[in-house]
Amino acid sequence: MIVREKMPLKRIWPQAWRRLLILLVFDCTVAVIYSVFHHKWISLNGLPIAPLASALTIFLAFRTNAAYGRWWEARSLWGALVNTSRALARQFLTMLDDETEDPRRPPLRNELVKHQIAFAHALRCHLRKQASLPEMRTLLGEEIADELSAYKNIPAAINLRMGKLLRQARNEGMLDSFRWTAIDENLTGLSNIQGACERIKNTPLPRQFEYLPRVLVDAFCWLLPLCIVEDLGLVTPIASTLISFTFIAADLMSREISNPFDNTIHDTPMTALSRTIEMNLREQMAETDKDRGWKEPVPRRVRDVMPVDGFVF
């Protein structure tokens, strides 16, 4: 996600330069043919270019809205994940009766919270098509990571493990049916968030939304110099290229934000959000451990994620 105030031109230029260069050559050719060689027939001054531009703007705005809708939905889903994670951690830490628990093993409530932290990290990796097992080894231990390696969908497997741990807690008399139902609702919420993120990741914008605006922008940019050459003469290339750049940049920008889970600068900042979840949950866990007199053998220290060069990932 871009958090800097200015968007440098060099980020648009690499994708736009080829189209703009070809258009500039065409614009110069048209201007020279009209103004130097006096071939007046090349001018299409009668063509209503302004209504065409308006129609194109509507198309582009429609596509930009659809792309922004996907980007915002992705961000909202991760916001919901932060909230659900905090709520689940609170439930794990306060609803489990641990008086009957074996004091020699790590508390079950902490295991559940660690699984919740791992879920957020695993979902991030899953959406970015990145290997999550190295992280799972540190967060959950070698044995559980090896068990998870058998699954293709690791976040779903972690969710299942949380369900199994809750059943264990119930069997050990730490949880009654009412509290189990309440926690289970939030676990289902996690599955829903994951499913919605996967839907955005796996379903691209309809191809018509991708293709048609691009073709129309190209058609407009090719017609533009022919329509303005009579009025502007040799200045046509400058005006035409500037106007073309505006439309091409709008076309490119909307295309880039339509995929919010692609490890680019336009991404939902999943690294920062999963780190926030981890920090919050570890704080809550440490506070509860202090009250109950439990000390984590190796406490993990995590830092906040800062923007890199104005971009937060």
Next chain:
Amino acid sequence: MLHKINEIVFATDFSDSSHAVIPAVAQWVDTLGAKLTLLHVYNPSRTMYREADALLQSFFAEADNYPHCDRVLVSGDPAEGIASYCERRSNILLMLPPSDLTGLPRPWHRSMRARLIKRLSVPIWTLGRVNVGESTSTPNRHIGVWLGEPEEGLSHLQQAAQYASETGGTLHLLHVVDEINEGSLIKPLTSGGPMGEETADAWLRDIANTLDPACRVEVHVAQGRVSRELPKLIRRSGLNMLVASHQSLVKRGWLGPAINPIFGKCAISLVSMPFYSRFEKLMHEEIVVPAA
């Protein structure tokens, strides 16, 4: 060599390309179970240590969750800093993402990757070009080996074969025979490479027979311009990774070493392997001596 790697050095300048290759880095860490070192070389006249350190600490933040991850900040010339860091270590894989696309001609550009590949005798991972947004982390199940000229040696093949055997992957041997034209008469004077498709196919099959029988090997030969045929061969064979020798990956340019343009269109992982005389001797004994 690849299978013995215990440290992955990811040299980063925090560019878009560096971010785009993160999934590939994670894949290598997972496959090799190696320690990860994030290396950044900053220019002290432009950036303060504190700023550079803050950027490095936040770059690839999820690597903090890896069992072994170090962040190393060095000041000075980037190529010199990376080279001197790598020279002090053994059994490392250096990961160097390509530069970001600028969309502008760069006639005076000197390739840092090419200089490092030429100087260092460690395996180097890179990409021909980065398609930001496209995944580069596909598992390395199909490993291609580029066999250009016999003079470039076969030690990279030996190492790729060992890696393929250990990971259960398929090894693909790739060669493109030059087009026949007036210049073809000069080629036998400079190279002992095969001149026809059948000869090339036989040459590759001879080589394949010397490899570990447990390793699945496929041979792919084409004829034509290398820059045109190589991407087609890569697509046809479904490669995830291409192993080439240091000599074939770098060519001499006007301003010093440059990345060979035939690999410029490759969007798959490229692993450049150094020349190891031990492997060369072994291959020579297995291919040339029995033939004689």
